Amino acid sequence: xxxxxxxxxxxxxxxxxxxxxxxxxxxxxxxxxxxxxxxxxxxxxxxxxxxxxxxxxxxxxxxxxxxxxxxxxxxxxxxxxxxxxxxxxxxxxxxxxxxxxxxxxxxxxxxxxxxxxxxxxxxxxxxxxxxxxxxxxxxxxxxxxxxxxxxxxxxxxxxxxxxxxxxxxxxxxxxxxxxxxxxxxxxxxxxxxxxxxxxxxxxxxxxxxxxxxxxxxxxxxxxxxxxxxxxxxxxxxxxxxxxxxxxxxxxxxxxxxxxxxxxxxxxxxxxxxxxxxxxxxxxxxxxxxxxxxxxxxxxxxxxxxxxxxxxxxxxxxxxxxxxxxxxxxxxxxxxxxxxxxxxxxxxxxxxxxxxxxxxxxxxxxxxxxxxxxxxxxxxxxxxxxxxxxxxxxxxxxxxxxxxxxxxxxxxxxxxxxxxxxxxxxxxxxxxxxxxxxxxxxxxxxxxxxxxxxxxxxxxxxxxxxxxxxxxxxxxxxxxxxxx
Amino acid sequence: xxxxxxxxxxxxxxxxxxxxxxxxxxxxxxxxxxxxxxxxxxxxxxxxxxxxxxxxxxxxxxxxxxxxxxxxxxxxxxxxx
Numbered sequence: 001x002x003x004x005x006x007x008x009x010x011x012x013x014x015x016x017x018x019x020x021x022x023x024x025x026x027x028x029x030x031x032x033x034x035x036x037x038x039x040x041x042x043x044x045x046x047x048x049x050x051x052x053x054x055x056x057x058x059x060x061x062x063x064x065x066x067x068x069x070x071x072x073x074x075x076x077x078x079x080x081x082x083x084x085x086x087x088x089x090x091x092x093x094x095x096x097x098x099x100x101x102x103x104x105x106x107x108x109x110x111x112x113x114x115x116x117x118x119x120x121x122x123x124x125x126x127x128x129x130x131x132x133x134x135x136x137x138x139x140x141x142x143x144x145x146x147x148x149x150x151x152x153x154x155x156x157x158x159x160x161x162x163x164x165x166x167x168x169x170x171x172x173x174x175x176x177x178x179x180x181x182x183x184x185x186x187x188x189x190x191x192x193x194x195x196x197x198x199x200x201x202x203x204x205x206x207x208x209x210x211x212x213x214x215x216x217x218x219x220x221x222x223x224x225x226x227x228x229x230x231x232x233x234x235x236x237x238x239x240x241x242x243x244x245x246x247x248x249x250x251x252x253x254x255x256x257x258x259x260x261x262x263x264x265x266x267x268x269x270x271x272x273x274x275x276x277x278x279x280x281x282x283x284x285x286x287x288x289x290x291x292x293x294x295x296x297x298x299x300x301x302x303x304x305x306x307x308x309x310x311x312x313x314x315x316x317x318x319x320x321x322x323x324x325x326x327x328x329x330x331x332x333x334x335x336x337x338x339x340x341x342x343x344x345x346x347x348x349x350x351x352x353x354x355x356x357x358x359x360x361x362x363x364x365x366x367x368x369x370x371x372x373x374x375x376x377x378x379x380x381x382x383x384x385x386x387x388x389x390x391x392x393x394x395x396x397x398x399x400x401x402x403x404x405x406x407x408x409x410x411x412x413x414x415x416x417x418x419x420x421x422x423x424x425x426x427x428x429x430x431x432x433x434x435x436x437x438x439x440x441x442x443x444x445x446x447x448x449x450x451x452x453x454x455x456x457x458x459x460x461x462x463x464x465x466x467x468x469x470x471x472x473x474x475x476x477x478x479x480x481x482x483x
Numbered sequence: 484x485x486x487x488x489x490x491x492x493x494x495x496x497x498x499x500x501x502x503x504x505x506x507x508x509x510x511x512x513x514x515x516x517x518x519x520x521x522x523x524x525x526x527x528x529x530x531x532x533x534x535x536x537x538x539x540x541x542x543x544x545x546x547x548x549x550x551x552x553x554x555x556x557x558x559x560x561x562x563x564x
Contacts, residue, residue, distance in 0.1 A: 134543065141541035169543065277521055292522055293546045297529075306530045311523050347523055 001046040003197075003251045004204050004472060012043065016159075017258055021185045029183050033150050036259075040159035044123065051122040054096070055157070061088050062132040063152045066139035070146050082140040089129050089136070096122050101328035124163040126325060126483050128156055134294055135170055144170060151177070160255040164248055164480035166266040167286040173261060182260035191453040193257030198465045199444055200250025204478070205471040207437075208243035210430055211236045212476065217422065218387065219377060230390025232427060234374045239434040241373055241479055242271060245284070248478045250444045265445050271369065271438040274361040275349075276342035279369060291322045312347065316340035326376070326483050331384060335375045342368055484562060486510075489536075489555050496531050497551075500524060510552030536562065 001008050016039040024032040045052045065085035072078045094102075100118050107114055135155075138144045147155075147170070154177070155170050156162075176182055218225055218233025225233060249266040256263040270283035280288045299314035300306055316337070323336015349355075356364070371388075378384035389395050442450070451457055494508035501519055514520040520528075532554065533539055538561040548554050 138541065138543040141543065143541045143543050169546070281522075289546050293542050296522070297526060297542055297545060300526050301530075306527055308523075311526065315523075347521075350519065350521075 001043050002477065003248070003255075004201060004468075004476070006472060009469075012039075013255065013258075015039075020259065021183075024183045029177075030150060032183070033154050033177065036159075037150060037153045037157055040154075040157040040162060043159040044157065044162060047123055048120075054092070054122050054125075055128060058089070058092060058128065058132065059153055059156050061085070062136060062156075063147075063149060066136055066144070067146060069136070069139045070142075070144070078140065082136060085136045086133065089133050093125065093129050095119075096125055098328045121482065123481060127165050127167060128162065130290060130325075131167055132156060134167075134290060137294060138170070147174075158261075160252040160259075160261075161263055164245075164252075164478060164483070165284075165286055166249060166252060166264045167290050168263060172264065176261050186260050188453060189257045189260050191458075192448065192451055193254045193259075195254070195451055195453075195457060195461050196257060196444060196448060197251050197254030198461050198468065199447065200247040200252075200254060201468045202464045203243040203247030203250065204476075205468045207430075207434070208240050208247055209471070209474070209476050210426075211240035211243065211434070213422075214427060215240050215377065219379075219383065223386075224395050225387060225390035226395055227390055227393045230387050230395075232431075234370055234387055234391060235431060235434075236427075237377045238271075238370045238373045239431075239438075241376070242438065243434075244479045246444070248480060253444075267443065268445060269438065269443045271366060272362070273365050273369070274356075274358060275346045275365050276339060276368065277346045277350075279365060280339070280343070287322065287325075291318050295321055308347075308351065312344045315343055315347075319343065329380075331375050331378050331381060334381070335372055338372060338375070484559065486555055486559065489558050490551070492535060493532065493551055493555060493558075496535060497528065500528055500531060508551055510555060511550050513550040532558065538562065 001012055003009075016036070019035055019039070020032050023035050041052065041055075044055060062085060065081055065088070068081050069078055069085070072081060096119055100116070103114055103116050106112060135144065151174055152170075155168070155174050158173065161168055214236035215233060218229060218236065222229065222233075246267040253263045253265070264286050266285050268282040268285065270279055273279035273282055296314055296318040299317055300311055303310040303314070317340075319340030320333055320336040323332045323334070323339070326332045326335070371391075374387050374391075375384045378387065490508065490510065494506070497508050497512075497517070498504050498506050501517060501524065506517060514525065529540060529545065536558050538558060540557065540561075544557060548557065
């Protein structure tokens with residue numbers, strides 16, 4: 001079930017919310033939590049019930065492995081169970097997410113012809129697996145205690161963050177469920193939650209879905225892109241991805257607040273970053289934290305000495321893994337790797353105390369991010385190259401129709417090219433609007449701090465909500481559901 | 484060891500790492516207060532602290548360290564004092 005659907009907004013969410021607080025007050029909180037687990041599993045299965053056994057077995061295996069680890073006194077036995085548990089998680093990911101990619105590469109490399117039925121990616125598998133790996137590591141390192149089945153399940157399946165994050169830690173979320181104050185409906189949190197949810201809905205329905213049309217046209221329906229088309233296509237995707245994913249995160253955080261749960265922030269104006277290290281501290285923050293804690297740190301620690309060179313090697317490997325985590329394709333690995341290289345360049349510059357003027361630093365960072373996202377969106381390396389060729393002016397360079405007046409074109413003796421998009425005027429307006437929003441406007445977290453729940457806030461929220469509801473006529477999934 | 488003693492050593496390590504003797508370290512000092520405190524220097528700091536105090540932080544603990552004070556508390560907890 002999508003957050004941006006009538007069914008979710010008008011039925012699932014209100015029923016789950018009212019049911020939860022009603023059960024908490026009339027029966028007890030344990031049943032309330034069970035209600036949330038069952039609702040969340042319903043939410044998950046609504047897409048495709050065939051993956052319900054998968055998520056349930058993932059929860060069961062991880063729950064019992066971590067219990068066993070916590071109960072086991074002998075260190076080598078503990079380690080063995082931990083490695084088996086970790087292996088199970090990596091196997092699930094490997095089988096459901098990377099098997100096809102692996103077999104494709106085998107076929108290519110050995111010119112073989114292994115036939116296999118392609119698997120549909122189980123929804124949210126990358127997210128719920130990552131979250132549970134972190135839990136398993138914490139159990140192995142002795143910083144978590146024995147949990148109840150209901151609590152553990154709720155930590156994994158709590159529906160706001162189940163499909164695409166923010167990636168949460170057990171203590172982070174379940175500590176809040178424990179607090180007695182949070183078991184009762186809180187009108188301030190409810191208002192704040194609705195406000196953030198609507199902000200996210202607006203980003204998704206009005207902004208991301210508009211840019212998505214242009215990005216899809218350029219990437220999927222056009223064979224050759226001229227210079228302006230190529231830039232229009234790549235910028236459209238950058239804005240689409242940002243508004244789509246940060247919109248999704250806002251909605252998740254908003255729903256969290258309705259249940260009195262504060263989920264960690266995931267975005268902090270990433271497109272304002274002035275270098276790539278800065279970018280990763282602002283973009284998909286909870287993933288960066290996970291990769292830093294559970295991938296980069298053990299890699300660095302595996303070296304005898306923590307010096308600059310070793311840290312950079314670890315950083316590069318960690319970023320490549322982060323790329324591969326997004327999807328089973330060379331484009332994703334390359335995406336992670338070039339970001340790894342950019343981080344190395346940034347750290348080296350810092351070490352040599354090289355500082356760029358702020359505007360230039362932003363310009364370089366933004367273009368790098370945009371070029372990276374083109375690779376991220378492309379279905380193959382040649383698909384990415386198609387867009388890059390256009391952006392570099394290697395195809396053909398024509399002035400777009402509609403932007404410059406016909407009389408100017410004629411007087412200069414140039415020919416008139418194709419349109420950039422199906423509606424160049426709207427495109428330019430949206431592009432300028434996009435830049436203003438990402439560069440000059442307060443982000444969701446800043447707006448949240450300013451939110452007072454006044455009549456004015458209510459009117460703004462209601463206005464945006466109505467606007468979005470009319471835009472909800474088409475169904476569009478979130479990009480990060482594919483990871 | 485007391486909180487003050489641990490904090491004093493943390494300050495020395497931080498000054499040494501960032502090569503700046505003017506850094507004043509308090510319990511509320513965090514990465515935003517010190518130029519150059521990024522993911523890279525953070526892991527170096529953690530490693531120096533681990534070596535000095537002969538403690539080992541769990542991976543899941545690193546993320547919860549929001550400022551120097553959190554680190555001080557964790558060190559004290561691990562030292563058992």
